[in-house]
Structures are given as structure tokens and as C-alpha cells.
Amino acid sequence: MVSFIHMADVHLDAPLISLSAVYEQRQYDFRQTMQRVRDLVIAKQADFWLIAGDLLEYYGGTRTTALFLQELFASVEPAVVCIAPGNHDPWMAGSFYLTLEWPANVIIFTPEWGVYEFPEKSCVIYGWGFPHAHVHDSPLADFPGKLPDYRHHIMLLHGSVQTGAEPEHHPYAPLPLAALVQTEMDYVALGHIHKPIQYNHPARGGVFAAYPGTPEGLTAKETGERSVLYGQLSDSGELRLEPIPVQTRQIRRLELELGGVETTEKLIQLVEEQLREHSPADLLYVQLTGERAAHLNPPLELLYERCKSFFYIHFEDHTWPDVDEEQFIAEGSLLGRWLRRLRALEADSEDRRKREIAQLARREALKRIGGNLR
Ligand SMILES: [Mn+2]
Known part of the structure; x- marks a missing residue:
């Protein structure tokens, strides 16, 4: 069995339009939410902490917040922290992803597909990160394919799943659902869409890809409980996925x-x-x-x-x-x-x-x- 906590889109240090009067307190809320997610990773003894992008704003993100994350990530060892940079935190010059030294248990994916093997768990984690904010081609076009001889295959990615029903005409990192299915992953941990969405596998049935939504409401639209996903992949390949609320305020x-x-x-x-x-x-x-x-x-x-x-x-x-x-x-x-x-x-x-x-x-x-x- 492998287990993970999947989160996305916390947008630390984002400008909070109309919340300037409570900005500092609200930023503290977002970091407290991150701490709550950290506590969950430890309590569930999760193998992986999957962060599907838009973690720390490229523009406006501060060194002090980056150092906070550095410490937070080190504290979950032996859990492995995997980050797939998104359009708000791309892997590009000047990013804290490149300028800071991250703990040994942290993997940050780059614009070249990364494939990390965990033989003791018979698991492979695949991921890709934005090279800059404006990617409008599918990163799946360059997916190198899944490795043989492993039981579990998990992908971590920031982008816009396309089922054909989306109103958006110029989406960020479009991910056609059929192309996602073709990667034959057991689970695709997605980020970018701020509301929770799960996608069923057309042949297998059952969920195989999901957006957890924001863990703390960023805009006035993101109401109510906000969650991360706790996932367990059984040895027979069955996925159990459970949303766990982590917000500081609603x-x-x-x-x-x-x-x-x-x-x-x-x-x-x-x-x-x-x-x-x-x-x-x-x-x-x-x-x-x-x-x-x-x-x-x-x-x-x-x-x-x-x-x-x-x-x-x-x-x-x-x-x-x-x-x-x-x-x-x-x-x-x-x-x-x-x-x-x-x-x-x-x-x-x-x-x-x-x-x-x-x-x-x-x-x-x-x-x-x-x-x-x-
Ligand atoms: Mn995004």
C-alpha cells in the first residue's frame, strides 16, 4: 500500500484584493493551514505529500515564507514531499525552488518530465512543472511513458483537464482527459482548478484523477470547508480517496x-x-x-x-x-x-x-x- 496527502493551490503570499485590512493575519491563516496539512501527513504516516502547484507566488513570494516551507517539509521526513510548479510558481530563474537549498526529502519537478522511483514501495512518481506562467500546450505530449516493473504509478501535475465541456478557450497547460487516461496512472494528483473535482476512469471506473480545490479560501467564491485529499492505493491497485477539511477560516x-x-x-x-x-x-x-x-x-x-x-x-x-x-x-x-x-x-x-x-x-x-x- 502507498498513501499520500494531495493538496494544491494554497497560493502563499498572494495579494489578497479587498482584504488589505487583514492581510497579515490572513497570510498567517494560510501558513497555519499548511501546518495543519503537515500535521495530517505525519498523523496518517503518509508516504508522499503531493503539492500540485501554486504553492508560493513567484511574484510577491517572500524569502521568509520560503524558509517556513523549508522547515515544514523537513519536519515530515521520512515522508517525501513532491512539488509540481504551476503557473503562479513556475520553475524559472529567481524562483525559491532554484535559489534555496531544499531538504533531502523534497522533490521539485521541472519543465523536463521527472520520474522518481521508490523500489521499496514499488512506486513511481511522475511530474512536470511550468517553465513560465504562460503554457498553453499540453505537457502530456512529452510524457516519457510509464516504467515497467512497478506496482504503483502516480502523476503530479498543474494544468487544466479538458473533457470538452470547459468554457475556457485558452487554458493553462491543457490536459485532455483521454491523454491522461492513456498515461495509465493509478492516480493523477492535479492542481490549478480551485474547486474540488474528481474524474472517473472511463474503463476501470472509479476515480483516477482529482483536483482537491484550495485548502484555504482565496477569493470570495471559495466558500465553506476547504480540503486536501488523503489517498491510499492498495496493493491490488484500488484507490481510496477521502477529502479532509483543513481550512483555518471559512x-x-x-x-x-x-x-x-x-x-x-x-x-x-x-x-x-x-x-x-x-x-x-x-x-x-x-x-x-x-x-x-x-x-x-x-x-x-x-x-x-x-x-x-x-x-x-x-x-x-x-x-x-x-x-x-x-x-x-x-x-x-x-x-x-x-x-x-x-x-x-x-x-x-x-x-x-x-x-x-x-x-x-x-x-x-x-x-x-x-x-x-x-
Ligand atoms: Mn494555477
């Missing part, structure tokens, strides 16, 4: 419908009730939605002040003021003429972006009008 998105709320006090009450079930340690993205009373402009600054106990909270006002536009337009007042022009602008906009801007302007107008209604 990102949560919630919608708050403001219909029927007419006073700031009611609004605060509603917000506080809804937030009660969430941990103050999480990152919350709250969208205020629905058609709301025209005279109540959501007082966001006040909400932020009231929600200070949360590690990070972001409010976005998507409500629509319930001003009777028709009536204003029919009256022909100055405000009515303003609304009519904004509506015409919206209707005449050719592309989506212009239409959205016109709509935002109309919403802003309604806010001003609504705020002054008696």
Missing part, C-alpha cells in the same frame, strides 16, 4: 432580503439575527437584496460598526428602492424627466456593460429620490 456568503424593513433599528435587528449563527472567525460576504422601502437607504457604515466582532465582513447593497417610477414619469416633474432619460439610456445601451452602468445610475437616482420622500 468564507461564507449570505443574502439578506430587506423587503418590509422600514427603519434602521429593524435593519440592525435583522442583520444581527441572521449573523448570530455564524462564527466571528469566518469571513462573511453579505448581500442586501430585494425591493426595499425607498426611504431606507441601508446605512452600511453603521452596519460595519455594529459587526466589528467579525474577523472580516463585507456588505454589498443590491437592493432596489421601491419608488413608483411610473408615477414620477407621468407627473413630468424634473425628477420624472431625469428618470425617463436614464431609462432611455438603459434601453439604448448596446452592450451589457453600458446597460449595467445605466442601470446603476438609475438605481442611484431612485436612492436619492427615495431618501427624500415624505
Whole structure:
């Protein structure tokens, strides 16, 4: 049996747009998550710690974080740490992969396919790394083939699996699913896609390739529990794969419908009730939605002040003021003429972006009008 912990896309030292106020703490979170993964490698006595790229940002990655990794990796010995550089941490001049001396139990794959044999485990690990950020050809075209005389074959790779259903037209390191199948691996440990995806083998059935997703939410979209994959390959070649949550904090998105709320006090009450079930340690993205009373402009600054106990909270006002536009337009007042022009602008906009801007302007107008209604 061989076992592994497979992770990808932790993106250490990445710029965190919109999180500048908590940047240092958040970076510490990401490193703590790495420590949690390290603890898992040790607790499971995994043979391999597979890291499928986008580990430490090439641009912005710091020496101190690289040294943190160096120490972390040394601490899992005799487990072997395997890294396949991705588009955010390519194997190129100036990378810490080349400038630092890594512990003896660390393998870093390069733009030339690497094949590492572990005879005592009857296992071979194959891998490839990005030479620079913009690779748009399949690295599988140069795959040297699988070695004979070994029981287990594992591939580590950063790239975009292509099943034919992907919307992306110019993917990074495209990996046609059929070509992946042809490599005859027992398992392909993938990185690049930030959500977990598993691929079944078309002939054998069962999972043979997977993306673990990010271990710590990087963008507001990466909500909920974030995991690494614990894998066991039995001597008969059967794969058991188990996601294990490792995140330090969870990102949560919630919608708050403001219909029927007419006073700031009611609004605060509603917000506080809804937030009660969430941990103050999480990152919350709250969208205020629905058609709301025209005279109540959501007082966001006040909400932020009231929600200070949360590690990070972001409010976005998507409500629509319930001003009777028709009536204003029919009256022909100055405000009515303003609304009519904004509506015409919206209707005449050719592309989506212009239409959205016109709509935002109309919403802003309604806010001003609504705020002054008696
Ligand atoms: Mn990537």
C-alpha cells in the first residue's frame, strides 16, 4: 500500500484584493493551514505529500515564507514531499525552488518530465512543472511513458483537464482527459482548478484523477470547508480517496432580503439575527437584496460598526428602492424627466456593460429620490 496527502493551490503570499485590512493575519491563516496539512501527513504516516502547484507566488513570494516551507517539509521526513510548479510558481530563474537549498526529502519537478522511483514501495512518481506562467500546450505530449516493473504509478501535475465541456478557450497547460487516461496512472494528483473535482476512469471506473480545490479560501467564491485529499492505493491497485477539511477560516456568503424593513433599528435587528449563527472567525460576504422601502437607504457604515466582532465582513447593497417610477414619469416633474432619460439610456445601451452602468445610475437616482420622500 502507498498513501499520500494531495493538496494544491494554497497560493502563499498572494495579494489578497479587498482584504488589505487583514492581510497579515490572513497570510498567517494560510501558513497555519499548511501546518495543519503537515500535521495530517505525519498523523496518517503518509508516504508522499503531493503539492500540485501554486504553492508560493513567484511574484510577491517572500524569502521568509520560503524558509517556513523549508522547515515544514523537513519536519515530515521520512515522508517525501513532491512539488509540481504551476503557473503562479513556475520553475524559472529567481524562483525559491532554484535559489534555496531544499531538504533531502523534497522533490521539485521541472519543465523536463521527472520520474522518481521508490523500489521499496514499488512506486513511481511522475511530474512536470511550468517553465513560465504562460503554457498553453499540453505537457502530456512529452510524457516519457510509464516504467515497467512497478506496482504503483502516480502523476503530479498543474494544468487544466479538458473533457470538452470547459468554457475556457485558452487554458493553462491543457490536459485532455483521454491523454491522461492513456498515461495509465493509478492516480493523477492535479492542481490549478480551485474547486474540488474528481474524474472517473472511463474503463476501470472509479476515480483516477482529482483536483482537491484550495485548502484555504482565496477569493470570495471559495466558500465553506476547504480540503486536501488523503489517498491510499492498495496493493491490488484500488484507490481510496477521502477529502479532509483543513481550512483555518471559512468564507461564507449570505443574502439578506430587506423587503418590509422600514427603519434602521429593524435593519440592525435583522442583520444581527441572521449573523448570530455564524462564527466571528469566518469571513462573511453579505448581500442586501430585494425591493426595499425607498426611504431606507441601508446605512452600511453603521452596519460595519455594529459587526466589528467579525474577523472580516463585507456588505454589498443590491437592493432596489421601491419608488413608483411610473408615477414620477407621468407627473413630468424634473425628477420624472431625469428618470425617463436614464431609462432611455438603459434601453439604448448596446452592450451589457453600458446597460449595467445605466442601470446603476438609475438605481442611484431612485436612492436619492427615495431618501427624500415624505
Ligand atoms: Mn494555477
